[in-house]
Amino acid sequence: MSTLILILITGVGLGALYFLVASGLSLIYGLMHVLNFAHGAFLTFGAFLGFEIARRIGSDTWWAFAASVVIGGVVGALFATLTELALIRPLYERHIEQVLVTVGLALAAVALFEGIWGSDPIYISAPAWMNETTSVFGAQVPNTYWVLMAAATALLISLVVFLRFTRFGMIIRAGVENRKMVTALGIDVRKAFTLVFAIGGSAAGVGGVLASHYTGYVSAHLGSTLLIFAFIVTVIGGLGSLTGAAIASVLVAVLQQFANYYLGGTGDLIVVVALAAVLLVRPAGLLGRTA
Amino acid sequence: MSAQPILEVEGLQATIAGQQVVEDVSFSVPSTGITAVLGRNGVGKTSTLRAILGLIQRTGSVTLAGDRIDGLATHRIVQRGIGYVPEDREVFSKLTVAENLALAERQKNPRREFVDALFPDLVKRRQQAAGTLSGGQQQMVSLARALINDNRLLMVDEPTKGLAPRIVGEVAEALAEASATVPILLVEQNLEVVRRLAADAIVLDGGRVVHTGDANAILDDDALVHRLLGVGTAETGASA
Amino acid sequence: MTATDNSAPASAGRGWSSELRRRAPLLAGVGFVVLLACLPLLNISIPGILPTPTYQPGAMALMSLAMVFAALALSYNMLLGTSGMLSFGHALYFGAGAYGLGIALEHLGVPLWPGVLIALLGGLVIALITGSVAMRVNGIPFAMVTLAFAQAGSVLVRRNASVTGGEEGLSLNTEGVPDALVGVINTRNLYWACLVMVVVVYLVALWVDRSRLGHLASATRENELRVRVLGLKPNRARLTLFVIAGLCAGLAGMAYMLLQSGTVPRAVSADLTITVLVMVVLGGVGYRWGAVLGGVVYTILDQRLTVLAGSDAIDALPSVLRIPLSEPLFILGTLFILMVLFAPGGIAGTVHAWIDRRRHRNARDEGLRELDADASANDEPVEVRA
Numbered sequence: 056m057s058t059l060i061l062i063l064i065t066g067v068g069l070g071a072l073y074f075l076v077a078s079g080l081s082l083i084y085g086l087m088h089v090l091n092f093a094h095g096a097f098l099t100f101g102a103f104l105g106f107e108i109a110r111r112i113g114s115d116t117w118w119a120f121a122a123s124v125v126i127g128g129v130v131g132a133l134f135a136t137l138t139e140l141a142l143i144r145p146l147y148e149r150h151i152e153q154v155l156v157t158v159g160l161a162l163a164a165v166a167l168f169e170g171i172w173g174s175d176p177i178y179i180s181a182p183a184w185m186n187e188t189t190s191v192f193g194a195q196v197p198n199t200y201w202v203l204m205a206a207a208t209a210l211l212i213s214l215v216v217f218l219r220f221t222r223f224g225m226i227i228r229a230g231v232e233n234r235k236m237v238t239a240l241g242i243d244v245r246k247a248f249t250l251v252f253a254i255g256g257s258a259a260g261v262g263g264v265l266a267s268h269y270t271g272y273v274s275a276h277l278g279s280t281l282l283i284f285a286f287i288v289t290v291i292g293g294l295g296s297l298t299g300a301a302i303a304s305v306l307v308a309v310l311q312q313f314a315n316y317y318l319g320g321t322g323d324l325i326v327v328v329a330l331a332a333v334l335l336v337r338p339a340g341l342l343g344r345t346a
Numbered sequence: 347m348s349a350q351p352i353l354e355v356e357g358l359q360a361t362i363a364g365q366q367v368v369e370d371v372s373f374s375v376p377s378t379g380i381t382a383v384l385g386r387n388g389v390g391k392t393s394t395l396r397a398i399l400g401l402i403q404r405t406g407s408v409t410l411a412g413d414r415i416d417g418l419a420t421h422r423i424v425q426r427g428i429g430y431v432p433e434d435r436e437v438f439s440k441l442t443v444a445e446n447l448a449l450a451e452r453q454k455n456p457r458r459e460f461v462d463a464l465f466p467d468l469v470k471r472r473q474q475a476a477g478t479l480s481g482g483q484q485q486m487v488s489l490a491r492a493l494i495n496d497n498r499l500l501m502v503d504e505p506t507k508g509l510a511p512r513i514v515g516e517v518a519e520a521l522a523e524a525s526a527t528v529p530i531l532l533v534e535q536n537l538e539v540v541r542r543l544a545a546d547a548i549v550l551d552g553g554r555v556v557h558t559g560d561a562n563a564i565l566d567d568d569a570l571v572h573r574l575l576g577v578g579t580a581e582t583g584a585s586a
Numbered sequence: 587m588t589a590t591d592n593s594a595p596a597s598a599g600r601g602w603s604s605e606l607r608r609r610a611p612l613l614a615g616v617g618f619v620v621l622l623a624c625l626p627l628l629n630i631s632i633p634g635i636l637p638t639p640t641y642q643p644g645a646m647a648l649m650s651l652a653m654v655f656a657a658l659a660l661s662y663n664m665l666l667g668t669s670g671m672l673s674f675g676h677a678l679y680f681g682a683g684a685y686g687l688g689i690a691l692e693h694l695g696v697p698l699w700p701g702v703l704i705a706l707l708g709g710l711v712i713a714l715i716t717g718s719v720a721m722r723v724n725g726i727p728f729a730m731v732t733l734a735f736a737q738a739g740s741v742l743v744r745r746n747a748s749v750t751g752g753e754e755g756l757s758l759n760t761e762g763v764p765d766a767l768v769g770v771i772n773t774r775n776l777y778w779a780c781l782v783m784v785v786v787v788y789l790v791a792l793w794v795d796r797s798r799l800g801h802l803a804s805a806t807r808e809n810e811l812r813v814r815v816l817g818l819k820p821n822r823a824r825l826t827l828f829v830i831a832g833l834c835a836g837l838a839g840m841a842y843m844l845l846q847s848g849t850v851p852r853a854v855s856a857d858l859t860i861t862v863l864v865m866v867v868l869g870g871v872g873y874r875w876g877a878v879l880g881g882v883v884y885t886i887l888d889q890r891l892t893v894l895a896g897s898d899a900i901d902a903l904p905s906v907l908r909i910p911l912s913e914p915l916f917i918l919g920t921l922f923i924l925m926v927l928f929a930p931g932g933i934a935g936t937v938h939a940w941i942d943r944r945r946h947r948n949a950r951d952e953g954l955r956e957l958d959a960d961a962s963a964n965d966e967p968v969e970v971r972a
Contacts (some may be wrong), residue, residue, distance in 0.1 A: 084726065088726065090726045090729060136472055142710055142923065142927070145927060146487060146926075146927070149954070150726065151672060151954060152926050152930060152954050154672065154726065154729065155922070155926045155954070156926050156927065157862070158860055158863065158864075158922075159864070159919045159920070159922035159923035159924060159926065160919065161860075161919075162860060162864070162915055162916075162918065162919030162922065163915065163916045163918075163919025163920050163922075163923065164919075165915070166913035166915035166916035166919060167909070167910060167913060167915070167916050169913060170909035170910060170912060170913045170916065171909055179532040185418050215813060222448075225441065225448065225449055226449065228438070228440060229438040229441055229445075229449055230545065232438050232439065232440060232441075233436055233438060235401055235420075236432065236436045236438070236451070236691060236886075238401075238419070238421045238424070239399060239401060239420060239424060239430045240421075240424065240430075240449055240450045240452075240491065241424035241425045241450075241452050242449070243419075243421045244419055244421070259880050279856075283734065283737045283856070286729070286730045286733060286734065287734050289730070290723075290727055290730050290731060290734075293831075294726075294727060321743070323737070323738065323741045323899035324741060324742065326734075327734050327735060327737065330734050331719045331735075332733065334719055334722045334723060335719060335722060335730060336721050338722040338727075339746065
C-alpha cells in the first residue's frame with residue numbers, strides 16, 4: 056500500500072515538473088504554431104544560472120534556493136524573449152523555418168553550455184529539508200516532490216487567472232482560436248507572441264532550477280531529456296490546450312512511475328506506447344480541437 | 347456621388363499560396379451610404395476585402411481618406427478606422443460575448459449603448475460563450491464588434507449567409523441603421539438585401555471589376571444580373 | 587518540385603546539341619562518380635579539407651563517412667523535400683540499419699548479405715509501424731511524434747545491453763564479413779562500397795522524384811485537399827515514401843556500421859536526426875545534389891572544426907572567444923540559424939536562384955520558403971474559382 060502511494064505521489068510530482076515545461080510549449084504552439092526546440096535550452100540556462108547564484112549565496116539555505124528559483128525564472132524569460140524577438144519574429148508565419156531556428160538555437164546553446172560548464176553533471180546541494188522525506192500513510196515521499204507540486208500548482212493557477220482575467224490573457228485565448236481575426240480587430244498579436252514566449256521561458260527556467268533539485272545535478276543536457284517528455288505530454292494533452300497539458304502531465308508521469316516500478320523500468324517506453332495509443336484513438340489528443 | 351471617396355483601390359492584386367485570387371481590381375467607395383460588391387461565388391469578393399486589410403498577400407494601392415494604407419500591417423490598417431465583419435462571422439467561440447466585444451474595443455469611449463440598443467438579444471447573453479450562440483446571434487456579435495468603435499469605413503462580408511429569413515431582416519435593419527453614421531462596403535449574395543440597402547454597386551468577375559454604378563439600376567438589368575451574378579433570383583448563398 | 591528538372595531547356599535547340607544538353611546532367615553525374623571511384627588510386631592532397639592525400643586511409647575514411655551522411659541526407663530529403671514531412675525521428679531507421687546488421691552478424695551468425703537483408707526487413711517493419719501511427723497527424727505534431735518514436739528506439743538500444751551493447755555500443759562481428767571489407771588496410775574497398783551505396787540511394791531518390799509516387803506526394807504537400815478530392819490516397823503515397831526513405835537511411839546505417847566497425851547509441855538519437863536536418867537545410871531542401879553536398883560539407887566541417895577546437899591557436903584566445911570556438915556544434919548551430927534566416931534555399935537553392943536570375947526568369951520560392959508557402963496553402967481556405 057505504501058509503495059502504491061509512493062509511486063502515485065512521486066508520479067504526480069514528476070508530472071508537475073513536466074507541466075512546468077509543457078505549459079509553455081503548449082501555449083507557444085497554441086498561439087503561434089511554433090514547435091519550440093529551444094525550450095530545453097531555456098530550462099538548462101535557468102538551471103545553470105540558478106545554480107551559480109545559489110552557490111554564491113550558500114546553496115543549502117532557503118534564501119539561496121529562493122534566489123535560484125527567481126533567477127531561473129527571470130533568466131528563462133529573458134532568454135525566451137530575446138529568442139522570440141531576434142529569431143522567431145523575423146520569420147513571422149513561416150512555421151517550418153521557425154522550428155528550424157529553434158533547433159539551431161538548441162544545438163548551439165547546449166554546445167555553449169558544455170563549453171562553459173563542461174559536459175559532466177555538476178552535483179548541487181539544497182536546503183536540508185529538501186533532502187528529507189515526509190511520511191504519508193507510511194510512504195516516505197522525498198520533499199522535493201512537494202516543491203515541484205507546489206510550483207506547478209502555483210503556475211497553473213496564475214496562468215488560469217492571467218488567461219481568464221487580463222486583456223492579454225483574452226488576446227492569447229482569442230489568438231489560439233483565430234490569430235488572423237485578432238489582428239483584424241486592430242490588435243498587434245505579435246506582442247502576445249513575445250509575451251507567451253516570456254511566460255513559457257520563465258516557467259521553463261523555474262522548471263530548470265527545480266529539475267536540478269529533482270535529479271540532484273545540473274548538466275548541459277538537462278533540458279533535452281525533459282523536452283522530449285514535454286513534447287509527448289503536449290501531444291497527448293492536445294496541442295494548445297493548457298488543461299490538456301496539465302492532465303496529460305500527471306497521467307503520463309504516473310504511468311511512467313508505475314511502469315518503472317512494476318514493469319521492470321520500462322516507463323520511458325510505456326510513455327511512447329501511450330502516445331501511439333492516444334494518436335490512434337484521438338489524433339487531436341485528449342483535449343485537442345478535432346479540426 | 348459625394349466629394350472625396352473614403353476608400354480608393356487601384357490595381358489591387360492578391361495571391362493565396364501563389365494562386366492569384368484578385369487579378370486587378372480598382373474601385374472607390376463613396377463616403378456615405380452602402381456600396382455593394384456583387385458577383386458569383388469565387389470571383390474574389392472576399393479576397394478583395396481580405397487584401398484591403400492585408401490579411402492576404404497583395405500589391406496595388408489602397409487609400410483610406412487620402413492616406414495610403416497598403417503598406418501597413420493588418421492591425422495598423424484597422425486602427426486607422428476600418429471595421430471588419432468577416433465571412434462566416436469568425437467569433438471567438440470559447441470567449442464570452444462580453445469578451446468578444448471587449449477585445450474589439452479600440453477607443454476610450456466605446457459605443458456600448460449603441461450596440462446594446464441595436465442588439466438587445468446580446469445583452470442577456472453577455473456571459474455566454476460565443477460558440478454556443480445561434481448563427482444569427484453570432485452574426486450580431488460579429489457586427490457588434492465592428493460597430494462598437496467609431497470607424498471611417500465598415501467592410502461587411504456576407505452578413506446574411508445561412509441565416510433564417512427573419513434574422514436576415516434584423517441584420518439588414520442593423521446595417522441600415524449603422525449606415526447612417528458610417529459608409530459600408532458590403533459583400534452580399536442576397537439581392538433583396540442589396541436592393542434594400544445599397545446605393546452603389548461594384549460587380550466582380552474573374553478577379554476583376556466588370557461593372558460599377560447605381561445598385562438598383564444594375565439589379566434592374568435582368569441580362570446583366572443573369573450574366574454576371576448567375577441566377578436572377580435572390581438566393582441566400584447556402585455555403586458548401 | 588525538384589529543381590534538377592529545370593535543366594531541361596525551355597526553348598529546345600534542335601538536333602544533337604539539344605540532346606547533349608538534355609543528357610548533360612547524366613553525363614556529368616556519371617563522370618563525377620567515375621572520378622570519385624578513381625580517387626583512391628590517385629595522389630591528390632587538399633590541405634585544410636582532407637587530412638591526408640586521397641590514396642591514404644585517413645582521407646578515404648573521411649570521404650566514406652561523408653558519403654554515408656550524403657546518403658542519409660538524400661533519404662531525409664525524400665521526406666522533407668519531396669513530400670514536406672518534417673520528421674525528427676529519421677535516425678531511428680539509420681540506427682535500425684546499423685544495429686540490425688550488427689545484431690544479425692553478432693547474434694544470428696549469418697554472413698554479410700543475408701545480414702543486410704535481415705536488417706532491411708527489420709527496418710521495413712519498424713518504418714511501416716511507426717510511419718502509419720505517426721501519419722495519424724500532420725505537420726508539427728508529426729514532427730513531435732516521430733521524435734518520440736526515435737527516443738523510444740534510443741531507450742531500447744541503451745537498455746537492452748545484452749543485444750545492442752548498451753551505452754558501450756555494438757562492435758562489428760567480422761566473422762561473416764568478407765575479408766576485403768575488414769580493417770584499415772581495406773579502407774579503399776569500404777570506400778567503394780560506400781560509393782556504390784550512395785549511388786544506389788541517389789538513384790532511388792531520382793526514381794522517387796520522377797515517379798507517380800513522388801508527384802503524388804509533392805502534390806499532397808502543395809494541396810492535400812485537392813489530392814483527396816481527386817480520389818487519390820495521399821496517405822498511402824506518403825507512407826510508401828516514408829518507408830522508402832527509411833530503407834535508404836537503413837542502407838546508410840549499414841555502410842556506417844561496416845565503415846566504423848561498430849555503432850554507438852548516438853546512431854539512433856535525436857541528435858543525429860537534427861544533424862541530418864542541418865545537412866539538408868545547409869545543402870538546400872528539395873535538391874538532391876544539395877542534400878549530397880550538405881552531407882559532405884557538414885561531415886568535413888564537423889571534422890575540421892573538431893581539429894580546430896583542439897588547436898593551439900584556439901587555446902591561446904581569451905575565454906570569451908575560446909569557449910564558443912572550441913565547440914563545433916556551437917559554430918554549426920549558429921551557421922544553421924544564419925542559413926535559415928538569410929539563405930533559406932541552402933547552398934543549392936541559392937545557386938539555382940542565381941542561375942535563374944541570370945536567365946531572367948522569375949525567381950521562384952526556394953527551398954524552405956517553398957515549403958512554407960505550401961503549408962500556408964493548406965491552412966487557408968482557398969476560394970474555389972469556377
